[in-house]
Amino acid sequence: MIEQLPNLAKNSSLSPQKRWYLKWWVILIFVILFIMLILTVAFAFAIYNEIKNMDELDTIELTNQPVVQVSADDDPSRGPQDAKVKIIAFEDFACPYSGESYPIIKELLSSYKNQIHFVFRDFPALENSQKAHEAAECADDQGGFWAMHDKIFENQSKITVADLKNYAEEIGLDATLFANCLDSGKNEIEVQKDLADGITAEIRGTPTWFINGRKFEGTIPLETFKQIIDLSLKE
Incomplete structure (x- = not known):
């Protein structure tokens, strides 16, 4: 007698339909991660520009300070x-x-x-x-x-x-x-x-x-x- 092998296509837990389902979830996860990365970079860039603009404004404000008279004396x-x-x-x-x-x-x-x-x-x-x-x-x-x-x-x-x-x-x-x-x-x-x-x-x-x-x-x-x-x- 020849022992018959089980029908793997029918009995396997990883059916073609299940594998297709998992594949799209992996793609979806990567898409979500990619979007999050883009948003993070955009947010960081916006913060950088804000800080840069604040620095420039601070410099302009500082240079508008009142002028005071301070002696240089005879120092080097x-x-x-x-x-x-x-x-x-x-x-x-x-x-x-x-x-x-x-x-x-x-x-x-x-x-x-x-x-x-x-x-x-x-x-x-x-x-x-x-x-x-x-x-x-x-x-x-x-x-x-x-x-x-x-x-x-x-x-x-x-x-x-x-x-x-x-x-x-x-x-x-x-x-x-x-x-x-x-x-x-x-x-x-x-x-x-x-x-x-x-x-x-x-x-x-x-x-x-x-x-x-x-x-x-x-x-x-x-x-x-x-x-x-x-x-x-x-x-």
């Missing part, structure tokens, strides 16, 4: 005195936000040559920054302010008196003159005068910028800074 500066855009910066050598702004300012001074007059004023709000500011002033006595300024910002975690004296040697200053200046506290009053001027200008933290007399606080992203400068150049 870069760029021509008659530049159309004048930036007075109150910064703290130990402040991480001032440190974040350091490469941004370098880029701006490079990109807007002869269009910006930039003034650095001391605002040593943090207790460990007073001597760093005095060191920059001592370097200024030898014509090396900006070299010391850059050195300090590039080594913010190392600004002890010993570190500052090492930097003076590295940038080619007379080490003995520099050490005598720093140890004597010769420029302590000069630094404190800047701090007092900043307090009078109602500075609450660093960095604080006065761009053509308009006050801005905190780290300003490069592109936003450029927008502000471009608007100031058009005034």
Whole structure:
């Protein structure tokens, strides 16, 4: 006798009709997922445009702030005195936000040559920054302010008196003159005068910028800074 095989077409749980039914549900699921993906991308794009527009509006509103008079004193500066855009910066050598702004300012001074007059004023709000500011002033006595300024910002975690004296040697200053200046506290009053001027200008933290007399606080992203400068150049 020959044992007959069962009729698979009749007995199988996956009949042709059932397989067709499942196939269309799979397609339907993929269609739904695809639609959800499109909607998600569209929503994200709409949010991005909204944020971008808000940033642009904020910049325009900020540049319409009242102009206040803030003295540049006789502090170190870069760029021509008659530049159309004048930036007075109150910064703290130990402040991480001032440190974040350091490469941004370098880029701006490079990109807007002869269009910006930039003034650095001391605002040593943090207790460990007073001597760093005095060191920059001592370097200024030898014509090396900006070299010391850059050195300090590039080594913010190392600004002890010993570190500052090492930097003076590295940038080619007379080490003995520099050490005598720093140890004597010769420029302590000069630094404190800047701090007092900043307090009078109602500075609450660093960095604080006065761009053509308009006050801005905190780290300003490069592109936003450029927008502000471009608007100031058009005034």
